[in-house]
Amino acid sequence: MTSNDEYQTPFNTRYCSEEMKQLFSPRTRFSTWRQLWVHSDSSFSARLRVSASSRLTKVQVWLAEAEKELGLAGISDQAVAEMQAHVTIKDNEFAIVAEEETRRRHDVMAHVHGFGLVAPSAAGIIHLGATSCYVTDNADLIFLKKGLDLLLPKLATIIKKLSDFARKYRDQACLGYTHGQPAALTTVGKRACLWIQDLLMDLRNIERSRSDIRFRGVKGATGTQGTFLALFKGDHSKVEELDDLVTEKAGFNSVFKISSQTYSRKIDLDVCNSLGSFGATCERIFTDIRHLAMMKEMEEPFEKDQIGSSAMAYKRNPMRSERICALGRKLQNLPMDAVATYAHQWFERTLDDSAIRRISIPESFLCADALLLLLDNVTSGLVVYPAVINRRIAQELPFLATEHIIMALSEVGVSRQEAHEEIRVLSHQAAAVVKMEGKDNDLIERIRKAEFFKPIIGQLDQLLEPKSFYGRAPQQVDKFTGPGGEVEKALEKYGDVAREVGRVDLNV
Known part of the structure; x- marks a missing residue:
């Protein structure tokens, strides 16, 4: 069957960046499993750009190399060389692995088998001393960390663009609303700062969850490192050194000293919560923008040949803002998967976490990525209509005065x-x-x-002069977004973030 005969997630077909789709692709996942034995000198971002048919070069071993460095016998140079040559899984290998998994009903062992076929000299030492979660959990931690690394600069870009917008309209008076009713005046720029402040909280939350991610390392079936202790003949220091060495080779600064068979699923919960909170922010902000579009005070970009309605030719529907609200709603609900999964784990691990995590974790990242692409598109071209705003002020200002x-x-x-x-x-x-x-x-x-x-x-x-009704709104915008302000301090580490973050498919 062709792809048109099967369900395709809209995250793949419409909404997400190529780099995020590639990060959570089967090729990246299973090549990363192999990567946990074989390490590339090039950066992970560069590896993501490697084409499907190419091979990684200049590789060195993670687990096997570390074991060999620490004196473990039986790992030959030939075995290492063959593993090095086949880090990136090729198209024809997927079918072989799938057939093996059908027989064995075990995905990791199917891939151990597949890797052993292309690296026969290493077949006997692949996965030596490790349990399945050595590859699955450590790979997932890599994906969490790298996924957040892809998202954070995009979020910084949105904040920068909204800050520029806020400064531009710092003193454009507009009606403020409480209880949905006209209240004291504010300014367009000050209202945008409310949005920015919430996004800064999201930036902080995501940065913190990123900084808390550590490597699982080499821990064994229940986290006791018993198999590795046996491999090293009871030498505890060698086992600790192995754990630290593999962690360093994997590019992590720290490792969980305590784990069960898995790393704690509270890590997933923490990461998904930070992304879900961002999803709520998106719906909050763009509900405002949809209301403002309804009142004709502000609207999202609208292309020259764009059609708003198949029936009503005059319409300029806020379809991107509506999509943001829809995806934001999806993202803010996904953490419940992580909540339930963490809460329902038994003792050292149960497998009821596996299927749901295969879906909810990639979808959380893909959904956040889709939202950031949309936010960039809209914030790059927000349109303000001062004449409409001023007319609405004129209707209410006599009462306010x-x-x-x-x-x-x-x-x-x-x-x-x-x-x-x-x-x-x-x-x-x-x-x-x-x-x-x-x-x-x-x-x-x-x-x-x-x-x-x-x-x-x-x-x-x-x-009746409007500026006498909006207080210090312009000065608040200056203080918040200007030199030395909260926005500047939060974005310092991201350098020049005023860039386009990706293409947006405008189909609904």
């Missing part, structure tokens, strides 16, 4: 209580015109015509 008018009257000797009553009556009359007749707010015209307000008529224009 009533307290300013009362205070101005008090300053010229008018009773505050009397002023309050006069303006209350006129406000209700103006509100009735807006609600019952669908006309513009005429409160200011009513005030100008009323004799009671004559003492402050000359101040009305000044009292």
